[in-house]
Amino acid sequence: MKEIGKIWMNRKLVPFKDAKVHVLTHALHYSTSIFEGIRCYNTPNGSAIFRLPEHVDRFFNSAKLYSMKMQFSKKEISDAIIKTVKANGLKECYIRPLAYYGFGTMGLTPTPNKVDVSIACWEWAMGEGKAGKFSGARCKVSSWIKIDSRSQPMQAKAASNYANAALARVEALENGYDEAIMLNIHGKVAEGSAENIFVVKDGIIQTPPLSAGGLEGITRDSIIQIIEENGGFVIERDLERGDLYSADEIFMTGTAAEVKSVTQIDKVIIGNAKMGKITKELQKSFSDVTMGKDERFLPWLTFI
Template sequence: MEGAGAAAVKSEKIWMNGSLVPYADARVHVLTHALHYSTAVFEGLRCYETPKGPAIFRLDEHIERLFNSAKIYSMKVPYSPEEIKAAISETIKANKFTECYIRPLIYYGLGGMGLTVPEHGTEASVSCWEWKTGESAAGKTTGARCKVSSWTRIDGRAQPVKAKAASNYANAVLARMEAHRDGYDEAIMLNGAGKVAEASAANIFVKRRGAIITPPLSSGVLEGITRDSIMRIIRDDGGEVLEHDLDREDLYTADEIFMVGTAAEVKSVTELDGVNISSGSLGATTKRLQELYTKAVTGADERYLGWLTYL
């Protein structure tokens, strides 16, 4: 899940179509197909500093999802998964980053306008920018103030929600802009059936009556890799997490609400539509998961070393 706007986007080198180019030269033509029709898929990954050196968190799973997203959009990717992984490593090293956010992008480029995609116009890039652990937006330490968005989460019958596609994020942008305009940090979106889906750029978990619950994939949420990680961590810590539909009222009466995603990591929701959650402070479960997740991504928990790819 995304939320990378909180970090300063700047680096020395960006990988484009097989070569590293200076930051200022990483350009596309104004008639690039993806710019007009949102024909692009992407991923958001993070590299963390660990005692054994920089390591990318769950690289294989992110690249698998990237290529699955491309497959859904019938993109003929001109590079193999291993080549994209190598490009990611090369880009991080070229920028001398020890911790950063990583954005691989596959898109239809120049080669014709209109809804028919260019036959040989698929391009790829890898960007990264420095982002230290803990530099996420509101919610990590003070709790985020959220609102239920008036915008409905897109339906999988209209667009493939399991693809991490640029087009899907236009929906999220509308929700985020509305939340900020109304004085909130983040939006929580309902699906077409009125059930809780996700935040504009993060998956949602609720602790209610002692149970930790997250909306199922059938609710129209992105199959988040951080979501999967947190579910595994909860169970390994002796807890239980359930996947079933949540109503809006379940949010207001929750003991705790937290959001998870690559950019968000684990963030608390302490206010929703003016209603205090967890007495307006971070709950014990959220704090515990923040600690466990940080240990997992930084190599401090040996159980999850398999999730790390060292540079």
């Protein structure tokens, strides 16, 4: 990451090198933070943030689930996101709003502490989303079980969820794969370590219901709406490991990943080891939407 530009911290735009927190910040010790991942695209009509209101809504919902008292309104956060992107002069970037219990009392109970908010953005280099974008990602079904909504609210995009996801990701990478797929406590497919998952079998597109433990992905929702708008449909049903192995196509969705193809699960080759036809079409449709080329979805873009 280039150590340049400005980061928004509790209303102030501070230089990158000054965007610091105290070592006794509550969230550092107890993982009491929530965040968002948003993309700004360089469309032919200018830079546009993809589904900004939906991301801000999820940000506030995550905060609510952790009893965070936000010092800012949704409008203030939306405006701050736009301001931060502009201040950094980036046409295309990844945006990371973060809310965390800050420095105050030290002890498990976070609520006496102030909730601090920061917004950073950085140039989008494809990085970890690359595998699967052009060829196909090779995924390992993780031996780590997806944490469960009986333990933590899974619809919060909370830092604490990602320790589990990071264990799965590292296990997959250390075993020579690109990405992990996580099963829930009942053995049903939940999602990837940072993406939702779809399976195509005999032309039918299927995805696990949110009750399987995956995050309510904004890309997932976008893809479902794009499919429906184009006259198709998606079936939400519990999927098992065997459904992955026998799929004709598998793809994952996420803000970072966009639509990425999966061509191997464990040692099993999916389809003919190449990106499937439906995945390719959806990749193109999604790219048209984010680039403002599909009039029907222009309201999803906030031009800045």
